[in-house]
Amino acid sequence: MSANGGKSERHELSGQPQKVAFYQTGTFAVGGRLLDEELRSVQSDPERANAITKGHRACQGCGEALGARYALDAALRAADGQLIVANATGCLEVFSTPYPESSWRMAWIHSLFGNAPAVATGIAAAMRAKGRTDVRVIGQGGDGGTVDIGFGCLSGMFERNDDVLYICYDNQGYMNTGVQRSGATPPAARTATTEPIGQHAGNQFGQGKNVPLIAMAHEIPYVATATVAELRDLEHKVTRAMEYRGARYIHVLVPCPLGWGSATNEAVRLARLAKESGLFPVFEAVGGAVTSVSPIRHKVPVEEYLRPQKRFAHLFAGDGMPEIVERLQAHADRNIARFGLLDGGEEARELDLLDALALAERGV
């Protein structure tokens, strides 16, 4: 019989609202209190869905737990609670469902490491067959489950334009199995399988495997990137994605203190530096074309992003490896040019109160 992780409580959209404790001082959420309710972020909404509850086993400072909560709460609100999630094997699955407990307050299934997009397709097909087009489907996983072992299923789901939003929480390595290299691990990074010893310092410089761009090449309705440094932006993009039918993809950078060798209170700052350095471009694409980018507000050299992370410590030990840092800087500069991250042109936009107002105008 099934390993059934116990029945979760009903999420609060269909029951009594769970009152939000406004302890998030210094965040957008507390600022949201000053707004009318319809302008507030999902997280500051007194009737927020709370897709994943506290008590899960994520590490302190886990970017993935943060990203998943914001993304799924926004999706639950957009779907009016009618949401089913298929989760790939990985940290998120392991830390949220230690039998007989579950942190998920929503219909949730875990099948395998490499098949979450296909499982999501199956759920969507079942809902269509039953005429339940009100029920929306999300597939999600880490970078290993998405860009490596699950990539075939992901591409197939894109190609068929199945009605699934897939969210990748990218912490740039196989963190659940002990920090091994994945197809999303950046060049030069130290992992358990790319030690900075021998001739090559850390992970090799390859051609990269940019799944957001690969998703765009499938010309699916909506592709976006986001980080946990800009949670309103993440909420906004999930909400936007839910307005479309068909295959959609959101790639969220979620720092991992354990795997990156960074302080647990640095996850959000590192996510911001990844974006502000140009190493992680934040953008939206509709129908295969970039429609907006989040411009760099305060450009920083990549070194500022790399230094706080022990996975890059070998680049700065002793005489350092300035030529490697230069190559990484060149990578960031290429992103800046390619996406116009410093242009601040008409397309680019800042996500702030004005965005909240724009959302309200669209009735979101």
Added chain:
Amino acid sequence: MPATLRKQVEGSQAMAEAIARCRPEVVCAYPITPQTHIVEAVSRIARAGRLGTCEVINVESEFAALSVSIGSSAAGARTYTATASQGLLFMCEALFNASGLGLPIVMTVANRALGAPINIWNDQSDSMAMRDSGWLQLYAIDNQEAADLHIQAFKIAEELSLPIMVCVDGFVLTHAMEPVEVPEAEAVDAFLPPFAPRQVLDPDDPYTIGAMVGPEAFTEVRYLQHVQQLAALEVIPRVAAEFEAQFGRRAGGLVEPYRSEDAETIVLALGSVNGTLQEVIDEQREQGAAVGSVALKSYRPFPFHAVREALGHAQRVIVLERALAPGIGGVVVADVERALAGLGIPTHTVIAGLGGRAITRRSLREMLAADLGDLHFLDLRTDVIEKELTR
């Protein structure tokens, strides 16, 4: 008798018609010879609008095909898929997952050899290799039974909340023209109730399905899976009896003895070879030989009691296997010997029909006349192997 369509038809078309009458809600498969004609026919039926809102999904691999099936079954949809050979192996990881999650997916396995060397023709190495995957496995003798077993399979799977393979010999059955009666949809509706899932992904009643289970409960979950599979030993013959009562013909069940009550030599075999075997037994009986056969219909779960009852009076038992476990020999024979434990009946394993080599009446006659050892390869071309062995 309910109205039926009896016509000369290719096995794959008959199976597809039977599957369609079971009203699947999601069909998802990836093409592989010799399964293709079944899925093509189901797709055609769906495209013609005969399956209502059924979703037919063409995916990029067998791994995806079964993964989509896992999702749709968990979401409460009656789900069908089909594969063969390398495709079944490519599903392997998802096979264990589907059975562990208790999802009643019905899958046709058009039995085909495994490479290397690559070979598209029939043997049963593929489903035999997946014997421990937690799926029920039924084997059809002919195309009438192949069609009927699919109708039974949905009922068995959904009652037990376990996945099931209907194993049919590739080409020998899938591409053979035979007269087959396919029941009318109304009759199948009367036999097969709508799918009432034991667990379902429902936003209004949300469950966590597929949680991580540690050492404190994993053994218990697996134990319950074992108990559930054993429960099929009661369900499979009951469903076969219900089928016979409603449709007036026998199909399925655990074992099918043929002229074996007073037989001294009994041959046990799976699948279509039983047809040829029964003809040879008729001949031999006319000549006074005390021979009989037993078709094993349910390989998983293995019906130890039924096999012991069917074979326990024999002087010797020949297990005719269409698969080879290199380094061991036969696959099914180990289970047969366990079923016969303590009876002192000698067993002989005969490996036959690998990679599509025809199992002829002449070969079977010779097999019955031969002084068999523990392990015998039927029609082995010794000239070919001796050259290699002496190189």
